[in-house]
Amino acid sequence: MTTPHRRRLGARVSAVILALTVWVCGSFVSGSSTDEKRISIYSTVANYSLSITDRNGQGYVGLLEILDPLGTVRAKASRDRWKIRYNDVESDFATGKTRVRVHGNDFDLTAPFLLEGNRGLIPLSSLTLLLPRILGGPVTYHEASRRLFVGSVGVRFAAQINKTVPPSLVLNFSSPVNPTVATEPGKLRMTFKREPLVPLDTQNLSFDNKIITSAAYLEENGTAEITVNGSAPLFATFSNDGRTITIAPAPHLATQSPNQGVGSSTASPTESPNPNTSGTRRYFAVIDAAHGGDDRGATLDPQLAEKDVTLAFARRLQQELESRGMAAMLLRNNDTNLSQDQRASETNSIRPAIYICLHAAAEGTGVGLYSALLPSGDETRKTFTPWNRAQASYLAASQSAIKILRTEFDSNHVANHSFSASLKPLNNVTVPAIAVEVAPPQIGVSGFNSAEYQQLISASISMALSEARTNLEAAR
Amino acid sequence: MIPRHLLIGVIVLLAISLTMGVYVWRMRGHVVETQPMATNSKPVTPPVSGPTEQVTLYVADDDPGILRAQSFRIPLPEGRQQRAFELLRALLGIYLDKGSPHQLSAGSEVRDVYLVDPGIAVIDLNSAFANGHRSGVLVEELTVASLVQTLAANVPGLVRVKILVDGEERDTLAGHADLMNFYDVAAVGQMASQLQAAQ
Numbered sequence: 052m053t054t055p056h057r058r059r060l061g062a063r064v065s066a067v068i069l070a071l072t073v074w075v076c077g078s079f080v081s082g083s084s085t086d087e088k089r090i091s092i093y094s095t096v097a098n099y100s101l102s103i104t105d106r107n108g109q110g111y112v113g114l115l116e117i118l119d120p121l122g123t124v125r126a127k128a129s130r131d132r133w134k135i136r137y138n139d140v141e142s143d144f145a146t147g148k149t150r151v152r153v154h155g156n157d158f159d160l161t162a163p164f165l166l167e168g169n170r171g172l173i174p175l176s177s178l179t180l181l182l183p184r185i186l187g188g189p190v191t192y193h194e195a196s197r198r199l200f201v202g203s204v205g206v207r208f209a210a211q212i213n214k215t216v217p218p219s220l221v222l223n224f225s226s227p228v229n230p231t232v233a234t235e236p237g238k239l240r241m242t243f244k245r246e247p248l249v250p251l252d253t254q255n256l257s258f259d260n261k262i263i264t265s266a267a268y269l270e271e272n273g274t275a276e277i278t279v280n281g282s283a284p285l286f287a288t289f290s291n292d293g294r295t296i297t298i299a300p301a302p303h304l305a306t307q308s309p310n311q312g313v314g315s316s317t318a319s320p321t322e323s324p325n326p327n328t329s330g331t332r333r334y335f336a337v338i339d340a341a342h343g344g345d346d347r348g349a350t351l352d353p354q355l356a357e358k359d360v361t362l363a364f365a366r367r368l369q370q371e372l373e374s375r376g377m378a379a380m381l382l383r384n385n386d387t388n389l390s391q392d393q394r395a396s397e398t399n400s401i402r403p404a405i406y407i408c409l410h411a412a413a414e415g416t417g418v419g420l421y422s423a424l425l426p427s428g429d430e431t432r433k434t435f436t437p438w439n440r441a442q443a444s445y446l447a448a449s450q451s452a453i454k455i456l457r458t459e460f461d462s463n464h465v466a467n468h469s470f471s472a473s474l475k476p477l478n479n480v481t482v483p484a485i486a487v488e489v490a491p492p493q494i495g496v497s498g499f500n501s502a503e504y505q506q507l508i509s510a511s512i513s514m515a516l517s518e519a520r521t522n523l524e525a526a527r
Numbered sequence: 528m529i530p531r532h533l534l535i536g537v538i539v540l541l542a543i544s545l546t547m548g549v550y551v552w553r554m555r556g557h558v559v560e561t562q563p564m565a566t567n568s569k570p571v572t573p574p575v576s577g578p579t580e581q582v583t584l585y586v587a588d589d590d591p592g593i594l595r596a597q598s599f600r601i602p603l604p605e606g607r608q609q610r611a612f613e614l615l616r617a618l619l620g621i622y623l624d625k626g627s628p629h630q631l632s633a634g635s636e637v638r639d640v641y642l643v644d645p646g647i648a649v650i651d652l653n654s655a656f657a658n659g660h661r662s663g664v665l666v667e668e669l670t671v672a673s674l675v676q677t678l679a680a681n682v683p684g685l686v687r688v689k690i691l692v693d694g695e696e697r698d699t700l701a702g703h704a705d706l707m708n709f710y711d712v713a714a715v716g717q718m719a720s721q722l723q724a725a726q
């Protein structure tokens with residue numbers, strides 16, 4: 052008699068445990084998006100961010116967590132002693148003591164070393180004393196913003212204003228960057244969480260321009276930020292493989308000539324006034340980087356959210372399409388929240404020849420190509436198409452496009468499958484609409500960041516679309 | 528004088544036999560009480576005895592992303608609703624197995640299946656099923672197609688299927704498969720044949 056109760060209780064308990072686990076994982080994953088204090092570490096092998104532990108009014112960080120991504124490290128804790136071996140360097144710590152021995156030399160930390168379980172904590176203020184001795188090379192620590200540079204890894208940038216009409220601000224970076232872009236009235240803010248960006252000589256730049264007035268560089272809590280101020284809504288375009296960001300006033304799409312979309316780029320519709328594009332046929336493709344903002348999509352690995360991968364692929368696909376003369380617009384070009392209905396409405400008002408939604412999966416191989424799974428129609432209502440069947444008239448064209456895509460992927464030896472999927476907002480789009488879910492390459496999810504893999508997938512899609520172009524354009 | 532430890536022993540034994548007695552009495556009462564209501568009771572463990580039936584379950588396989596129609600012999604109760612429930616329970620049982628080609632998270636359960644209005648099935652799954660589900664278009668669609676197609680193949684006259692989680696509507700299964708709309712059995716049937724064609 053107790054079995055059903057026990058089972059139900061068991062199920063509840065496991066649901067609670069699961070919810071807690073998800074919450075705990077979520078808080079790890081969301082990382083610096085909370086107010087949690089963090090330190091960012093930049094090196095030639097990895098850029099990463101760790102949380103800060105407060106003890107006795109001092110900021111502490113786990114030494115093992117710092118060293119682990121940089122080399123081979125082993126630690127042994129016994130009572131109040133903690134010994135670690137990083138590559139060939141042995142270090143000896145005692146809990147509550149400032150005196151430490153590294154590679155046979157004694158010196159003092161600025162505050163006591165702490166041992167909590169097997170976790171050895173060192174004060175942040177001692178990082179520049181300790182790390183050069185262990186790593187055998189220089190480190191630079193920006194204390195106020197908690198950014199630690201191991202070796203010379205800084206990404207430098209230069210800003211240049213073009214006083215054309217409309218004006219533009221061109222930022223050139225010494226390495227590719229991928230900041231989160233956010234806008235608010237009169238401001239565009241780029242946050243660099245992973246890039247070892249180093250400041251300009253002056254932190255505030257003012258431009259003798261009425262539309263783009265000034266820019267400022269700021270570092271805090273393990274991130275760097277560039278803010279551009281202007282008197283008009285601004286938007287950012289990425290080019291040169293992520294080495295150049297161009298900031299310009301958001302375009303009024305309706306006043307542009309049909310070819311202006313090519314080669315230039317696009318604003319997220321949430322950043323700029325809603326483009327009034329009715330009756331214009333400007334963009335060949337609308338690319339939708341699925342998820343974004345609070346919706347992280349699948350957790351591909353603890354450091355990699357689907358929303359970031361889809362954005363990287365979307366940007367790459369936009370470049371690929373535009374290099375073949377097909378103007379493409381990104382529905383989001385930053386880490387912003389967009390509802391499924393917003394995505395469909397925006398696409399429907401822009402009326403591209405095709406809508407492509409990009410997803411990324413943690414497992415599987417190759418690509419999945421999906422068209423809408425439509426509920427059966429209510430034929431009694433002829434005057435009006437229900438929102439969840441809006442795609443009905445375009446489904447055949449969507450499926451033809453998928454056929455061409457499959458042939459292209461086959462010829463590039465990329466495994467692929469296709470079927471109808473109940474995936475929003477495909478149902479609600481009133482142009483041919485497809486979703487592409489990219490699985491990781493053979494090396495695993497880290498391969499999503501590989502330019503080569505992004506290129507292979509994006510080039511295959513754009514080759515196929517250039518083949519399907521005539522049919523798709525004739526259909527609209 | 529009876530030694531104290533003997534006294535305690537006797538009291539403990541008495542208490543046990545009394546509890547056993549009450550337990551057995553209540554069990555007897557329970558059987559008598561629930562038998563006439565067999566159509567409403569929901570077995571928690573599979574009926575170990577009783578006639579088994581040959582059924583077709585649509586089993587998802589993540590690699591290479593297909594749905595396989597497979598025959599199984601499982602014990603099925605009378606009653607349409609109970610059969611539907613047992614079918615889905617058997618299906619989830621396959622996915623919870625360690626060697627399953629399409630893993631679901633531990634604790635995933637069907638809470639209920641309601642066959643409302645002729646032609647509509649409502650599947651109510653627990654939160655462990657949805658919250659622990661892997662996120663992705665392929666994996667989520669495979670799960671949904673497998674549930675809907677398995678029901679459709681074994682419950683004649685089914686037209687539409689709605690999926691609930693813990694008795695409530697939910698936007699998506701794990702970020703992708705839409706759970707707000709009803710699933711059209713005919714449309715899922717086509718999708719299932721696309722998924723089988725991939726074999």
Ligand SMILES: [Zn+2]
Nearest residue numbers: 341348410411
């Ligand atoms: Zn996704």
